[in-house]
Amino acid sequence: MEFETVIGLEVHVELLTKSKIFCGCTTEFGGEVNTHCCPVCLGMPGVLPVANKKAVEYAIKAALALNCEIAEFSKFDRKNYFYPDLPKAYQISQYDLPLARKGYIEIEVDGGVKRIGINRVHLEEDAGKLVHEEGKGYSLVDLNRTGVPLIEIVSEPDIRTPEEAWLYLNKLKTILQYIEVSDCKMEEGSLRCDTNISLRPKGSDKFGTKVELKNLGSFRAVRRSLEYEERRQREILEQGGAIVQETRRWDEARGITIPLRSKEEAHDYRYFPDPDLVPIVIDREWVEELKSGLPELPDARKKRYVEEYGLPAYDAEVITASKALADFFEKCVSQYHDPKTVSNWVMSEMLGILNETGREIDEVPFEPEHLVKMLKMIDDGTISGKIAKEVFREMFDTGKDPEAIVREKGLVQISNEKELEKIAKKVIEENPKSVEDYRNGKEKAIGFLVGQVMKETRGKANPQLVNKILKELLN
Amino acid sequence: MKLYELTIHEVRELLAKKEISSEDLTKAVLERIDQVEEKIRAFLTIDREGALEKSRKIDEEADFSGALAGIPGAVKDNICTKNLKTTCASKILGNFIPPYDATVSKKLKADNAVILGKTNMDEFAMGSSTENSGFFITRNPWDLERVPGGSSGGSAAAVAAGECIFALGSDTGGSIRQPASYCGVVGLKPTYGRVSRYGLVAYASSLDQIGPITKDVTDCALVLNAISGWDECDSTSVNMPVPDYTESLVADVKGMKIGLPKEYLGEGIDREVREAVLAAARTFESLGAACEEISLPHTEYALWAYYIIAPAEASSNLARYDGIRYGVRAAGYGDLIDLYKKTRSEGFGPEVKRRIMLGTYALSSGYYDAYYLKAQKVRTLVKSDFDRAFEKYDVIISPTAPTAAFRIGEKTGDPLKMYMSDVCTIPVNMAGLPAISIPCGFSQGMPVGLQIIGKAFDEATIIRAAYTFEQATDYHRKKPVL
Numbered sequence: 001m002e003f004e005t006v007i008g009l010e011v012h013v014e015l016l017t018k019s020k021i022f023c024g025c026t027t028e029f030g031g032e033v034n035t036h037c038c039p040v041c042l043g044m045p046g047v048l049p050v051a052n053k054k055a056v057e058y059a060i061k062a063a064l065a066l067n068c069e070i071a072e073f074s075k076f077d078r079k080n081y082f083y084p085d086l087p088k089a090y091q092i093s094q095y096d097l098p099l100a101r102k103g104y105i106e107i108e109v110d111g112g113v114k115r116i117g118i119n120r121v122h123l124e125e126d127a128g129k130l131v132h133e134e135g136k137g138y139s140l141v142d143l144n145r146t147g148v149p150l151i152e153i154v155s156e157p158d159i160r161t162p163e164e165a166w167l168y169l170n171k172l173k174t175i176l177q178y179i180e181v182s183d184c185k186m187e188e189g190s191l192r193c194d195t196n197i198s199l200r201p202k203g204s205d206k207f208g209t210k211v212e213l214k215n216l217g218s219f220r221a222v223r224r225s226l227e228y229e230e231r232r233q234r235e236i237l238e239q240g241g242a243i244v245q246e247t248r249r250w251d252e253a254r255g256i257t258i259p260l261r262s263k264e265e266a267h268d269y270r271y272f273p274d275p276d277l278v279p280i281v282i283d284r285e286w287v288e289e290l291k292s293g294l295p296e297l298p299d300a301r302k303k304r305y306v307e308e309y310g311l312p313a314y315d316a317e318v319i320t321a322s323k324a325l326a327d328f329f330e331k332c333v334s335q336y337h338d339p340k341t342v343s344n345w346v347m348s349e350m351l352g353i354l355n356e357t358g359r360e361i362d363e364v365p366f367e368p369e370h371l372v373k374m375l376k377m378i379d380d381g382t383i384s385g386k387i388a389k390e391v392f393r394e395m396f397d398t399g400k401d402p403e404a405i406v407r408e409k410g411l412v413q414i415s416n417e418k419e420l421e422k423i424a425k426k427v428i429e430e431n432p433k434s435v436e437d438y439r440n441g442k443e444k445a446i447g448f449l450v451g452q453v454m455k456e457t458r459g460k461a462n463p464q465l466v467n468k469i470l471k472e473l474l475n
Numbered sequence: 476m477k478l479y480e481l482t483i484h485e486v487r488e489l490l491a492k493k494e495i496s497s498e499d500l501t502k503a504v505l506e507r508i509d510q511v512e513e514k515i516r517a518f519l520t521i522d523r524e525g526a527l528e529k530s531r532k533i534d535e536e537a538d539f540s541g542a543l544a545g546i547p548g549a550v551k552d553n554i555c556t557k558n559l560k561t562t563c564a565s566k567i568l569g570n571f572i573p574p575y576d577a578t579v580s581k582k583l584k585a586d587n588a589v590i591l592g593k594t595n596m597d598e599f600a601m602g603s604s605t606e607n608s609g610f611f612i613t614r615n616p617w618d619l620e621r622v623p624g625g626s627s628g629g630s631a632a633a634v635a636a637g638e639c640i641f642a643l644g645s646d647t648g649g650s651i652r653q654p655a656s657y658c659g660v661v662g663l664k665p666t667y668g669r670v671s672r673y674g675l676v677a678y679a680s681s682l683d684q685i686g687p688i689t690k691d692v693t694d695c696a697l698v699l700n701a702i703s704g705w706d707e708c709d710s711t712s713v714n715m716p717v718p719d720y721t722e723s724l725v726a727d728v729k730g731m732k733i734g735l736p737k738e739y740l741g742e743g744i745d746r747e748v749r750e751a752v753l754a755a756a757r758t759f760e761s762l763g764a765a766c767e768e769i770s771l772p773h774t775e776y777a778l779w780a781y782y783i784i785a786p787a788e789a790s791s792n793l794a795r796y797d798g799i800r801y802g803v804r805a806a807g808y809g810d811l812i813d814l815y816k817k818t819r820s821e822g823f824g825p826e827v828k829r830r831i832m833l834g835t836y837a838l839s840s841g842y843y844d845a846y847y848l849k850a851q852k853v854r855t856l857v858k859s860d861f862d863r864a865f866e867k868y869d870v871i872i873s874p875t876a877p878t879a880a881f882r883i884g885e886k887t888g889d890p891l892k893m894y895m896s897d898v899c900t901i902p903v904n905m906a907g908l909p910a911i912s913i914p915c916g917f918s919q920g921m922p923v924g925l926q927i928i929g930k931a932f933d934e935a936t937i938i939r940a941a942y943t944f945e946q947a948t949d950y951h952r953k954k955p956v957l
Contacts, residue, residue, distance in 0.1 A: 039575045043795045045568065045676040046555045046577060050710050078791050080838070082815055089794030141799065270838035272847060275681035275788055278710050 002202040003237065005230050006210075007159035007195060009222075011172060012150050013182045014126065014190040015058040021125045021149035022049030022092065029188050033131075033142040041147035043087030048276050051076070055123060055149035056280060058181040059099050061290050062151055063121040065179045065297055066172075068103030070287050075279040076123075079269045084141050085128040093152075095271040098122035099280070105155075105175070106299060107167040108317070116168050117156030126150050145189075157196070157207065162226035169193065169219050170321065174298045178323045186218055193222055198243070199233045208233075209243040213257060215250045225250040229257055301326055309339035318347055324361040325351075331368035336375055345371060349389065353396050365399030374402040386459050387411050415462045417469065420453070423461070424469050427452045438474055446470060478503035479637040480954065483546055483694040486640060490545050497530035497545030500640075501589050504547045508591075508638045511957050516613050517623075517633035519552045520560050521592035529589045541586030542697045548583065549639040551630050552593040553600055554685065555674040556580045559590070563676050564608040565598045567796045567822025569803050577674020578709065579643060579685050579702045586701050591639050594629030598824045599793060600650055600678040602626050603896045606887055607826045614883070615657060616955040617921055621880040624654030624896075630688045631658040635955055641698050642688045647679050648781055649876070649900025651686045652912035656875035656924020659914045659953065661695045661941070662688045664900075666932045667907035668713035671706030677792040679785035680711075682904040691951050692913060692942040696720035699934060715932060723938040726946040729763035732868045733940075738774035739873035739899050748874045751916030751923040756872060758947055759940070769868065771860040776853045777902035782894065783837045783850035784905075789827075790834030796822060829890065858906040865930045870940050873899050875912040875924030899926060909934045913941045914950035922950070 020027055023040035040047045060070055077095035103118035128143035153172065159165050173184040173191060184191040193216050198208035213229060216222045233243055247266075248257040296304075298320045305316035320326045325346065332342045354361065374391055377383050383391060383406055394405045406412060414420060427449055428435055437445035446467065453466045478486070478500050489495045505523060512518060526547060533545045550556060553563045555573035557580070562568045576584065583590060597607035605613045605628025613628045615621040616636040623632035627644030631654035634642050644651040646664035655662025663686045670685045677683060687698035700721065705714040735756055740749050756766040798804035798818030805817035823831070837846035864871060876896055886893040903910045908928055915925035925944070929937035945951055 039573075042800065044555075044573065044575070044801070045561070045563070045571065045795070046553075046573070046674040047575075048673050048709050048711075050708060080791050080794060082794065082797060084797075084799045084811065087795060087800060089797060090791050268840045270791070270835065270840070270843075272787060272791070272838050272843070275679075276677075276711065 001238070003199040003234055004202045004204070005160055005197065005199055006157045006207060007162070007165050007197050007226060008157040009155045009159065009165060009168060010194045010196070011153045011169070012192040013062070013153065013176060013184060015055055015149040015151060015181055016183060017052060017054045017058060017149055019052060019054075020147035021052050021055045021123070022147055025147065027148045029190070031144055033140075033144060036144040037146065041087070042143060043089075049092060049274075051277060051280070052149065056099070057290065058149070059121065059123045059151045060282070060287060061179050061294065062153075062176060062181050063100030063103065064287070064291050065175050065294060066103040066105060066118050066121065066153065068100035068118060068121055070100050070282055071097060072282055072284070073097065073279060074099045074282065076274045076277045077271045078274045079271055081267050081269060083127070084139070085130050085143075085146070087128070087143060087146060091125060091127065092274055092277070093124035094122035105168060105171050107164060107171050109164060109167070114164070116158045116164070119154045119156050121151055121153050124150050124152060162223045162230065165195065165226055166219055166223045169222060171298070174321050174323070178297055179294055195222060195226060197226055197229050197233070199230070199237060209245050211243065211245070212247040213250055214247060214260060217252060221250055221252055224255065225257060228255060232257065298323075305339075309333060311339060311343055315340075315343045315347060318351070319343060322361055328361065328364070328368050332372050335369065335372045341375060342371070345375070345392070349392050353393065364396070366395045370395055370402055377402060377406065381413060381415060381462065382406065383411055384413050384459065384461075384463060386454070387413065390459070411460060413462045414457055414460045415465055417465065420461055420466055421469050421473070423453050423456050424466065424473055427456065428470075428473060435474065446474075477637070479507040479640075481640065482690045483543065483641055483697050486546055487539075487542070490539050496534045497589060498527065498534055500545065501526050501530035501547045501591075504591065504637070504639060507636075511616075511636050512638060514614060514619055514957065515616055515632050515636050515638065516611050517594055517629040517636065517638055518549070518592045519562060519564060519595050519610060519629070522559055522590065525559070526589050526591045533587050533589070538587060541588070541701070543583060543641070543701055544587035545589065546640050547589040547591045549591050549594045549630055549633045549642040550580065550583070551596055551627050551642070551644050553596060553645055553676040553678075554580060554643060555676065556590060556593065559593065561593060561676070562609075563599045564596045564610055565796075565822065565824070565827070566609045567802050567818070569609070571802050573674075575674065578671035578706045580674060582702050583643075588701070594627070594633055594642060596629055597626035598827050599676070599789070600626040600645055600647055600683075601789070601826050601830055603649070603653060603893055604881070604883075604886065605629060605654070606883065607824055609824050612883060615880045615921075616957055617659060618880065621882055621921065622657065624657035624876070624880060626650040626654075627662070627688060628654045631655050631660055631662065634658070634660045634688050634690060636957060637954075641690070641694055643685055643698075643702070644688045645675055645683055645685050646900075646904065647682045647785060648904050649897040651688060652900050652910060652924065652926060653876045653897060655688055655912045656922065656926075657880035659922030659950070659955070660688055660690060661692055661911065661913050661951070662686065663695050663699060663911040663934070663937075664903065664909060665699065665703065665934060666909040667904075668711055669717070669909070669932065669934065670702050671704070671709040671712045673706055673708040677788075679788040680792060681788060682781075682785060692911075692938060692945045693721070693724055695911065695941075696724055696938050699938075713932070718935050720935060720938055723935040724942045725939055726943045728759055728940055728943045731759070731764040731870065731940065733759055733764050733766045734769035734864050734868035734871040735766055736769050736771045736774065736864075736871060736873060738771055743877050743895065743898065744874055745878040745918060747916075747918035748876070748878060748923050751918065752872065752874050752925060755915045755925045755944065758944060759872070762943055762947060766872075767868075769864050769871070771864060771902070773853065773856040773860050774902055777857045777905050778894065778898050780850040780853035780857070781901045781905060782833065783846050784854065786830040786834030787837045787847050788834065790831045790838065793823075793827065793831055798822070826890070854905045857902050861902075861906045861908060861928070869936055871928040873926045873928070875899060875926040879918040879921035879923055903928055907931060909937060911937050911941050913945060914953070915944070915948070916950060922953075
């Protein structure tokens with residue numbers, strides 16, 4: 001039997017507000033343990049929460065960017081459960097009246113656009129962290145993170161493959177970074193993801209029994225765990241078995257999922273409206289104001305790059321995937337005539353070095369103007385394309401102006417015909433075999449000879465000129 | 476002249492004329508405590524040194540501009556006081572010293588009041604007799620064999636016994652008014668949202684309010700002035716101008732329309748209590764007010780709905796007492812769950828456990844609609860009864876409690892009987908309205924309280940009615956003999 005995979009994602013994203021959602025403590029990541037807290041976020045007896053307007057604003061912006069309908073009336077509820085990282089023994093969250101509903105994200109699948117529905121976006125507070133002291137028989141509690149505002153984004157079960165889940169997450173991250181409500185750093189926990197996955201016979205409109213996956217530390221882990229779980233469930237179903245509804249934990253090292261708790265062990269959170277907080281009544285004008293203040297989102301920007309700059313769709317996709325990268329690109333293009341050349345440099349050289357060094361785009365030490373200056377130096381023959389790559393690398397390492405680099409390192413292109421002729425003669429003398437090949441009609445042999453001249457000049461020779469000189473000498 | 480017997484407005488005059496110092500007054504009250512506290516046991520914590528030091532400082536600075544400046548008061552032990560133990564009369568918070576002040580504590584301090592100590596109460600304000608204190612019971616100054624009421628029994632008993640000039644209590648279902656009634660003093664529960672709850676250890680958040688317990692209505696207005704107002708730390712406090720309540724101290728109820736709900740005078744109400752209230756109605760009429768019988772038809776459901784909503788909120792509010800971060804942690808636990816179980820089993824008393832279980836059950840999945848949601852609907856109906864009545868009447872009067880103070884141990888074996896002692900006060904909390912209890916007579920030698928209920932944020936009118944009644948009677952002048 002053929003099966004269809006059904007996946008839904010629950011993503012938690014920390015908002016970039018300066019202070020926590022219900023008190024004035026800083027949201028800054030890190031810091032000495034238990035220093036970013038006060039009686040309110042510590043859940044001392046008698047304290048009361050007061051909602052942070054900025055958190056509501058950021059959540060609305062996120063929901064708008066995800067094409068959601070914003071509720072006119074929303075409220076906070078208490079989700080009750082005991083855990084040492086949860087000082088009040090309840091999390092202030094939203095239950096039946098979330099801030100926003102019914103949105104979507106578009107991803108590209110097989111060259112087409114697929115819409116993944118978003119069921120809801122709601123606001124809640126983050127919990128603290130437990131530090132487990134191996135073998136000491138106790139754990140320590142750090143409450144710095146307690147009360148950092150989060151939004152939970154719940155997708156519809158519209159995702160059909162682990163690949164789509166991965167694309168959805170990337171798009172979600174890009175959108176939230178664009179509107180600057182979250183930095184979405186999974187390694188710092190500012191983006192976290194749980195998944196639901198089930199299989200059903202192809203063509204069936206009923207859902208199969210779902211399994212929830214937790215402990216997913218990266219987008220890659222999300223994809224791998226879904227691939228594993230898809231396989232595991234298919235094998236069980238093919239052998240006539242039944243899937244157990246449960247929560248499973250992804251074991252990154254072993255590459256497998258392990259049962260965590262069954263449906264019977266699931267919590268009854270006893271949600272009820274938080275009597276300490278007044279309902280959130282959202283003014284339509286405010287929503288309109290926030291909507292009109294949203295920046296150009298990645299899909300729109302990509303479309304513009306294709307239409308306005310004539311970039312291939314692939315280039316536009318890669319560049320707009322990061323707002324910072326797209327901003328960099330656009331600054332270059334505003335000062336340079338050929339967007340495609342800029343795109344080539346940004347995509348291959350710049351992203352190459354960033355990937356290689358593990359740095360972020362905002363850590364690039366030079367300005368878009370510097371790249372433009374370098375491109376113009378290629379155009380006017382001051383440096384060769386090959387040397388430019390060396391210059392570019394140097395710009396990355398030192399942040400220096402490309403002109404200064406070329407000057408200091410003596411990288412100016414050799415376009416002096418006499419000087420090049422001298423070197424060419426020497427190369428011809430030293431490579432009789434290639435010379436003979438060329439004269440016997442092997443046109444390609446000239447490439448080797450050009451290469452030898454470039455080597456002699458440590459790449460500084462003007463390659464077109466060398467080609468011309470060699471041909472003249474040999475013919 | 477015994478200083479400890481005086482009211483705020485009386486000592487204010489003496490302080491202003493420099494006839495006494497704050498230290499004299501504080502010492503007099505501390506001496507009174509030394510004399511009678513052994514019998515009454517109103518205080519969980521007495522901050523002798525802190526109080527004396529503060530009074531000396533006030534005398535030195537001679538700043539008596541605050542209405543409560545230099546005047547020793549007591550604070551219920553569920554109101555946080557920075558660096559002063561706040562236990563809610565619970566073993567689980569037996570060692571808890573708050574690192575911050577409740578907004579009302581801050582306001583008292585800003586007014587230069589002298590905080591004498593923290594008063595006994597039913598554990599976490601759950602009870603009607605102060606017998607549920609995790610530490611000891613408090614006795615009624617009028618009859619040491621009787622309860623002072625609850626949950627603010629310590630505050631009411633302390634005021635009645637002259638162990639403080641004024642006190643703060645908290646009222647979730649009658650916890651200020653009922654003990655005020657039992658102890659023959661004045662107690663006011665403000666409109667929900669009038670006084671900040673920040674720093675009041677929550678029992679049932681949608682019902683809790685802090686209010687004054689005083690020797691007369693004038694003092695009540697003075698303390699209410701000091702503690703009222705919007706607070707940015709409490710989203711449920713209301714940002715509305717607060718009138719000067721002393722302006723309502725006018726003996727005039729001419730033309731005032733008073734409703735007398737029949738549901739508060741029927742079955743279950745002690746005959747002498749009913750007679751005292753009806754006599755009070757006649758007094759108001761003789762002073763020019765018009766009293767009419769009215770009906771608040773959903774009254775009988777209010778109590779039962781309250782015992783869903785309050786425990787539901789409590790079950791969540793009290794979940795934080797887990798022995799992890801503060802308070803008492805049980806010894807000899809195994810794993811985490813065991814730590815929770817042992818700490819909470821040993822730390823909470825039986826009534827608190829009963830209400831946590833009731834509330835947890837009422838919020839459980841599958842029962843929410845049948846209990847919590849239904850109770851909220853009843854609450855809306857109770858409120859609309861009052862809304863309708865207040866279209867026609869300025870205030871509503873009733874007994875504060877069905878009986879005068881009962882004997883210690885009389886109702887501890889039957890929680891439902893105990894719950895009935897709040898039947899007249901609970902509907903007021905459910906509707907979020909202000910109400911005051913003032914002395915209006917005696918039943919077998921024990922004080923009886925008259926409840927005057929007002930429109931939301933109209934404390935002024937109930938204070939005026941109460942003041943007028945007080946001026947025309949002398950019940951408030953009667954003191955227990957100790």
